[in-house]
């Protein structure tokens with residue numbers, strides 16, 4: 518349970534970047550009082566992970582290690598499956614996934630009958646993208662900061678069926694949410710059928726105003742697809758409140774579930790008319806489970822989502838976000854003001870992710886040096902709008918690891 522002070526700090530931390538919108542600055546401002554100083558709690562969390570303590574992992578944006586209890590549950594379900602697969606898998610483990618559906622839906626703010634469990638965000642989003650009935654000439658608006666696989670999926674629809682894809686750009690850092698809304702709105706035409714946006718971008722952790730964007734789309738009779746791969750279990754997410762038509766996320770990122778987990782949300786009214794990528798009997802047309810019919814597949818990863826949810830709830834969404842923001846502030850404030858360092862992330866919004874650059878050094882040169890000299894793992898980002906290194910701590914990251922990282926960056930920047 519958060520204290521009132523903690524709660525106020527957390528609420529403040531999730532507010533849009535109003536101050537930066539006015540000033541256009543992008544320096545870490547005086548920190549709100551994040552409730553993350555209780556290091557005993559977070560050191561306890563760190564001990565829940567079986568990590569290699571000789572390296573510092575600052576790339577938790579790809580996929581994350583699972584806590585020990587989640588890994589153990591995964592292995593337990595895998596062992597169980599192997600006892601008598603046709604029985605254990607199909608009679609016990611798969612039916613129990615209904616409890617996972619129910620609990621994920623509560624966490625995501627939607628109905629369980631609107632949520633299909635998938636293997637990852639790519640699968641969820643590709644079902645949304647490829648199952649829509651669109652005609653040649655219909656237009657789709659997407660941003661150039663969306664995930665490359667999702668852009669490729671739309672490009673294939675363009676090549677195959679003559680759908681027209683319009684990619685819009687928005688600034689990095691995104692200091693004023695209005696810049697995002699005006700960019701997508703300007704691309705809407707009477708032929709626009711779909712808008713596809715990220716709740717948190719993979720390039721820099723930008724958190725565009727998705728709720729407002731979905732409302733703009735709805736007013737114009739346009740369907741919205743939201744990519745939540747970097748958002749679910751990271752930043753506050755309530756799908757009914759967001760108002761999107763489709764949502765896809767991975768659970769092996771911020772929920773810390775085993776690799777091979779994700780979900781698709783689809784507003785109830787779309788389910789019956791939406792094509793599944795792997796066809797099922799018409800009798801299942803109106804059932805969200807039709808999107809899970811992928812033939813024989815492992816159940817252990819999906820059952821272990823229940824353990825990951827329990828772990829997530831034991832921390833609490835607000836406390837987790839506050840900690841991740843506190844960690845981001847720890848390193849960005851130590852590097853802010855350095856004449857050669859620049860941030861591509863709005864330091865008043867979003868969560869753990871932040872992308873920075875050092876003038877005169879290529880991103881790959883920075884990540885190679887970080888790894889070779891300090892065993893710090895981070896990922897380079899090369900994109901027309903953002904060329905830098907993305908840093909992503911997680912709940913098991915300790916302040917002293919970030920201090921080592923800061924010292925390394927200062928030494929590289931000179």
Ligand SMILES: Cc1ncc(COP(=O)(O)O)c(C=O)c1O
Pocket residue numbers: 578579637638639640663664666715717718719744746747767
């Ligand atoms: C924004 C975004 N969307 C989609 C994906 C695809 O996720 P997955 O590889 O888990 O399917 C990623 C992966 O990093 C991502 O960052």
